Amino acid sequence: MRIAVVGCGAMGSVYAGRLSAAGHDVLVVDSWADHVHAIATSGLQISGPDGDRVASIRAFPTTPHEVVDLVVLAVKAADVSSAAATLGGLIGADTVVLTIQNGLGSADEVARHVGADRLAVGIASGFGASLVAPGRVHHNAMRAMRFGSYADLAFSAVDRVAEAWRTAGFDARAVDDIAAMQWEKLICNVAYSAPCALTGLTVGEVLDHEEMGPVSRAAATEAWEIAKARGIAVDVDDPVAFVRDFGAQMPAAKPSALLDHEAGRVGEIAVINGAVPREAAKVGRLAPVNATLTALVRTREAGFGGRPNR
Structure with a gap:
């Protein structure tokens, strides 16, 4: 080919x-x-x-x-x-x-x-x-x-x-059904992308963190609820268990959002955590957890000077 x-x-x-x-x-x-x-x-x-x-x-x-x-x-x-x-x-x-x-x-x-x-x-x-x-x-x-x-x-x-x-x-x-699989990945990504980028913690550290753990789980649950409201057939019954299982497989991993921040680059938070409030608006819903996380990441990135993302 x-x-x-x-x-x-x-x-x-x-x-x-x-x-x-x-x-x-x-x-x-x-x-x-x-x-x-x-x-x-x-x-x-x-x-x-x-x-x-x-x-x-x-x-x-x-x-x-x-x-x-x-x-x-x-x-x-x-x-x-x-x-x-x-x-x-x-x-x-x-x-x-x-x-x-x-x-x-x-x-x-x-x-x-x-x-x-x-x-x-x-x-x-x-x-x-x-x-x-x-x-x-x-x-x-x-x-x-x-x-x-x-x-x-x-x-x-x-x-x-x-x-x-x-x-x-x-x-x-x-x-x-690629849309369902996109959302299943998104549910995992929102749990770790913004929380890791904002704190410098790895996936495993966020998973068990006293303060950021609940935030991570709330972001995932909110994304799962919006997926259901949008009629997406995600194969997830318990979003908290789903993202915990995902994180447990790669506890030392750093999401791309954190790697971008470590390099002083603007990342992709707008299409990860930022996608949830946009999708929520299509069904007349709000997604305050992911909206807040997105705003915090974008505020931090404003100081990066627009360095290219690679």
């Missing part, structure tokens, strides 16, 4: 490197000049629990005019709209666009630029990845990738995408 990965940060690099190593024809697009140069001259070096490898990949600082079978949009949520607007040269009549971001709302931006009928939405769960240096990425785990149609993309087309990822060693599967 001919694949373009647009946004070659930590996660995008893992996707591109493993897909290329599996025999797919992969190119990457990223604005970080040093990273692009390193990949183009020395290959993309990937290290992880299943060993080290180097993938030979073509790399570009701007989107080339080269039609591919699959475009993987792996930029941060804040860059989705501008990146999606550049994809035209990669898209032919049968090209599928797969967008993979945290939270809710990014796919709507992508659909406006590329069309809803060719769009698939991806969810990455249980991953930890970091860029070690230009051209070098490390990942800690690869628990699950789930893909679904944004609108009317045929299930068979989504399954072909999942099969490409399975050949690269991912636990990948096409699902009928």
